[in-house]
Amino acid sequence: MNDMTPDREERSANLKGMGCSRKRVEDSRFTQGKGNYVDDIKLPGMLHGDFVRSPYAHARVVSINKEAALALPGVVAVLTADDLRPLNLHWMPTLAGDKQMVLADGKVLFQGQEVAFVVASDRYVAADAVELVEVEYEELPVITDPFESLKSDVVLREDLEGQTEGAHGPRKHHNHIFTWEQGDESGTNQVLDNADVVATESMYYHRTHPCPLETCGSVASMDKVNGKLTLWGTFQAPHVVRTVASLLSGIEEHNIRVVSPDIGGGFGNKVGVYPGYVCSIVASIVTGVPVKWVEDRMENLMSTAFARDYHMTGKISATKEGKITGLHCHVTADHGGFDACADPTKFPAGFMNICTGSYDIPVAYLAVDGVYTNKAPGGVSYRCSFRVTEAVYFIERMIEVLAIELGMDSAELRRINFIKKEQFPYTAALGWEYDSGDYHTAWDKALKAVDYDGLRKEQAERVEAFKRGETRTLMGIGLTFFTEIVGAGPVKNCDILGMGMFDSCEIRIHPTGSAIARLGTISQGQGHATTFAQILASEIGISADSITIEEGDTDTAPYGLGTYGSRSTPVAGAATAMAGRKIRAKAQMIAAYLLEVHDDDVEFDIDRFVVKGAPEKFKTMKEIAYAAYNQAIPGLEPGLEAVSYYDPPNMTYPFGAYVCVMDIDVDTGVPEIRRFYALDDCGTRINPMIIEGQIHGGLTEALAVALGQEIAYDDIGNVKTGTLMDFFLPTAWEVPNYETDFTVTPSPHHPIGAKGVGESPHVGGVPCFSNAVQDAFRPFGNRHTNMPHDHWRIWQTANRLGLHD
Amino acid sequence: MSDKMHIKLTVNGEDKEFLAEPRDLLIYALREKLNITGPHVGCDTSHCGACTVTLNGKSVKSCTMFVAQANGAEITTIEGIGSPDALHVLQESFKEHHGLQCGFCTPGMITRATKLLEENPTPTEEEVRFGMAGNICRCTGYQNIVKSILAAASEINSAKEAAE
Known part of the structure; x- marks a missing residue:
């Protein structure tokens, strides 16, 4: 028997566990067109819903006449706020402690706001009926600028009039939402007042949108016979949706089943609860048949989930030698008509307080003022963990500006201010405890890989050649070192609508030694079915190919808080490992019984338990699984199952070093990305192939945001970028090949040391692309220009600097 | 709404006949009348290509074509490319x-x-x-x-x- 046993290496390879680039199990169905997305769901008798939306950004709704619409054959219902009021569903709570109109209740606050919900036999009839609903509006003054909003007499939220306390403390003005303060204001001001050098800069991180290729949608089916509601939808957090649906509708939670089928990308867009979901539920309750709502692209860009829109002013101080001594940051945050930001409850500006970045800054202060305007609500974390992208952009721009002020190279400025390896765990001035890091090693590796000194030399030569009139192309070197804060989060300080942000995994081992594991998260393309099986394979010694991973059905999966903020691996991944260890503990007892030795005399070895010192005596996990179901083992229950609910002790802090080399045509404003090097440290690496794929994708979304993608409004609140004609999504033609690299600094508190990676490349990529553009113009006096750096704006920068003269 | 048209298509080698309004887009005819859900709707404006099919030998964005324009055409969707036993x-x-x-x-x-x-x-x-x-x-x-x-x-x- 011993001779037949494959060697350990082969046994280990057969597991397809952590660390291998296992091919994705999801891909068979996706490559054959057999994905099952929400718009693919078709139920008998299903009706289609469509919205009448406001053409105005701020107006009173004087009247709504449904008659013509209802007279159209095929139209079943037209719902307005008046219809929802008796159910108390005309408003709904937001994740940020505010409330939002489901359907316009007396007025509208942004263009594209939901006014009425038409339910009809098919989507064409519904669209026809939308045109037949007559809404009379009385236009009101429109405010699209948050600074103007704070000075204006115009009251945007009349429902809050007279309320001086909001969900996050005092409101200073009728259009003010909250002030969120972190850190030591007087201490910071004192340092800034007495510093050798202070750099001050104001920057606007423009409004953009996650824009996954699949828009949001839902299918609600109220089974009145059994009293059960089933809701399929594009939900990044299906369990939370079930709880919210129960609280809003009064239907007991056990009678609601929420299913997230395949999701065509999320990037934060599908975290929130939108009026469309609520209206599909109400419409199904009213009509007694299933109702589908799927938004079109224009509706998606106009109404569900913007991101960013932060006006940031920073002051950073340093000694003459470049040692940073203090940081001050103020943000005016434009939240639109309702505060629907998707952040943990106690963090109205998300984790913006990670804005001290990767640097050892002794004292810092952050204040964020949230403001209402006549723009769409949202404020989601677009491929980042709760405003981390804003924080990293802020500090990485402040570093560049400080370097200019000091006359120093910014790579060196970063190096002398990095938190040192031996300082971890490191408590930052704004309170976070960074778990682990080795920034100097990563930075040196990155700079060496790109021959940083050589690049600077080339850049200097290019500047001279430009001045001599020999070239019209400038060269920019974009640098970024970022630290993310992901994996929300400890239940003690992170919750969504009161639900602590733990996550979960439940494992069942079948008698023949294969398994199913269900998690509280939901993949939107990250490959959970592949990678979570790898974690489990390494933990329980069953091949990943014999493990099914299932997510997204609240009737079967254990309660979890979902997938966003790179929390799946840090939280649900940890739960998976911990549940696996429970399985292993019981398997050890079964193995010991079968081998007739004491529990402590067997040890786990890849895919089996062996008797210590006698490796020829063993029981494979397959044998153990069978025994769990067919043997009466004294003192042990039959079966082999486990569940773990994991409350992480801390966040995880992935980091990375990025360098972008860009050539910019001064006369056309067209940037050409010559090289992009990305070093990521996400701790333990589960599947390198998937990690690289995540990095390529995140960098491309960063490129989009930095170089052109924007949700822009005109002065009367019209959305100027409502289709993919105007809203920039890069194609294969605009995107470079990326070079990926890594270091590995495991998280000390995570069961497998993993930190999460999906969002890092976006978080680090945006400032890196932006810094490259800005660096190209730095030798000509550029200090800071706002994103997005589209061709026109780059041309304008060149023009402003006199480079066209 | 106008009178329905009699549409004939060959989709993935199979002949299909159905009624459609002149304004029905090809993508919805495929997805909702023929239950061919591989092609998706991503943008409605022919930018994203999630709805791409092959029509009479050319790549076509089926969200920007009326099914009436496709009448008589030979169409291949992802469902007609490879098979579970023999992927393309x-x-x-x-x-x-x-x-x-x-x-x-x-x-x-x-x-x-x-x-x-x-x-x-x-x-x-x-x-x-x-x-x-x-x-x-x-x-x-x-x-x-x-x-x-x-x-x-x-x-x-x-x-x-x-x-x-």
């Missing part, structure tokens, strides 16, 4: 090189790529990037899509050479 080289290659993540763009991507490799069996990387520029992916950053297509091209060409 491109399907294998996308799996092998991690050329997809959420999968929403993938049917259109692969459908377009089959035509691209017919139009140009030995594309350079630049030609692949240009030839696929009508199909948007939000997840992959295209690097592995390009890799998948180039690898498939080289595999198809080696197989051809071996056969000759």
Whole structure:
């Protein structure tokens, strides 16, 4: 028997566990067109819903006449706020402690706001009926600028009039939402007042949108016979949706089943609860048949989930030698008509307080003022963990500006201010405890890989050649070192609508030694079915190919808080490992019984338990699984199952070093990305192939945001970028090949040391692309220009600097 | 609403007949009348290519074509490319090189790529990037899509050479 046993290496390879680039199990169905997305769901008798939306950004709704619409054959219902009021569903709570109109209740606050919900036999009839609903509006003054909003007499939220306390403390003005303060204001001001050098800069991180290729949608089916509601939808957090649906509708939670089928990308867009979901539920309750709502692209860009829109002013101080001594940051945050930001409850500006970045800054202060305007609500974390992208952009721009002020190279400025390896765990001035890091090693590796000194030399030569009139192309070197804060989060300080942000995994081992594991998260393309099986394979010694991973059905999966903020691996991944260890503990007892030795005399070895010192005596996990179901083992229950609910002790802090080399045509404003090097440290690496794929994708979304993608409004609140004609999504033609690299600094508190990676490349990529553009113009006096750096704006920068003269 | 038209299509080798309004878009006829849900709707404005099908030998964005215009046409969707037992080289290659993540763009991507490799069996990387520029992916950053297509091209060409 011993001779037949494959060697350990082969046994280990057969597991397809952590660390291998296992091919994705999801891909068979996706490559054959057999994905099952929400718009693919078709139920008998299903009706289609469509919205009448406001053409105005701020107006009173004087009247709504449904008659013509209802007279159209095929139209079943037209719902307005008046219809929802008796159910108390005309408003709904937001994740940020505010409330939002489901359907316009007396007025509208942004263009594209939901006014009425038409339910009809098919989507064409519904669209026809939308045109037949007559809404009379009385236009009101429109405010699209948050600074103007704070000075204006115009009251945007009349429902809050007279309320001086909001969900996050005092409101200073009728259009003010909250002030969120972190850190030591007087201490910071004192340092800034007495510093050798202070750099001050104001920057606007423009409004953009996650824009996954699949828009949001839902299918609600109220089974009145059994009293059960089933809701399929594009939900990044299906369990939370079930709880919210129960609280809003009064239907007991056990009678609601929420299913997230395949999701065509999320990037934060599908975290929130939108009026469309609520209206599909109400419409199904009213009509007694299933109702589908799927938004079109224009509706998606106009109404569900913007991101960013932060006006940031920073002051950073340093000694003459470049040692940073203090940081001050103020943000005016434009939240639109309702505060629907998707952040943990106690963090109205998300984790913006990670804005001290990767640097050892002794004292810092952050204040964020949230403001209402006549723009769409949202404020989601677009491929980042709760405003981390804003924080990293802020500090990485402040570093560049400080370097200019000091006359120093910014790579060196970063190096002398990095938190040192031996300082971890490191408590930052704004309170976070960074778990682990080795920034100097990563930075040196990155700079060496790109021959940083050589690049600077080339850049200097290019500047001279430009001045001599020999070239019209400038060269920019974009640098970024970022630290993310992901994996929300400890239940003690992170919750969504009161639900602590733990996550979960439940494992069942079948008698023949294969398994199913269900998690509280939901993949939107990250490959959970592949990678979570790898974690489990390494933990329980069953091949990943014999493990099914299932997510997204609240009737079967254990309660979890979902997938966003790179929390799946840090939280649900940890739960998976911990549940696996429970399985292993019981398997050890079964193995010991079968081998007739004491529990402590067997040890786990890849895919089996062996008797210590006698490796020829063993029981494979397959044998153990069978025994769990067919043997009466004294003192042990039959079966082999486990569940773990994991409350992480801390966040995880992935980091990375990025360098972008860009050539910019001064006369056309067209940037050409010559090289992009990305070093990521996400701790333990589960599947390198998937990690690289995540990095390529995140960098491309960063490129989009930095170089052109924007949700822009005109002065009367019209959305100027409502289709993919105007809203920039890069194609294969605009995107470079990326070079990926890594270091590995495991998280000390995570069961497998993993930190999460999906969002890092976006978080680090945006400032890196932006810094490259800005660096190209730095030798000509550029200090800071706002994103997005589209061709026109780059041309304008060149023009402003006199480079066209 | 106007009178319905009698539409005949050949989809993935099968003859289909049904009634449709003149304004019905091809994508909805495929998805809702014929239950062919591989092609997706991503943008409604023919930018994203998630709805790409092959119509009479050409790549077409089925969200911007009336089914009436397609009357009589021969259409191939992702469902007609390869089979579960014998995947198309491109399907294998996308799996092998991690050329997809959420999968929403993938049917259109692969459908377009089959035509691209017919139009140009030995594309350079630049030609692949240009030839696929009508199909948007939000997840992959295209690097592995390009890799998948180039690898498939080289595999198809080696197989051809071996056969000759």
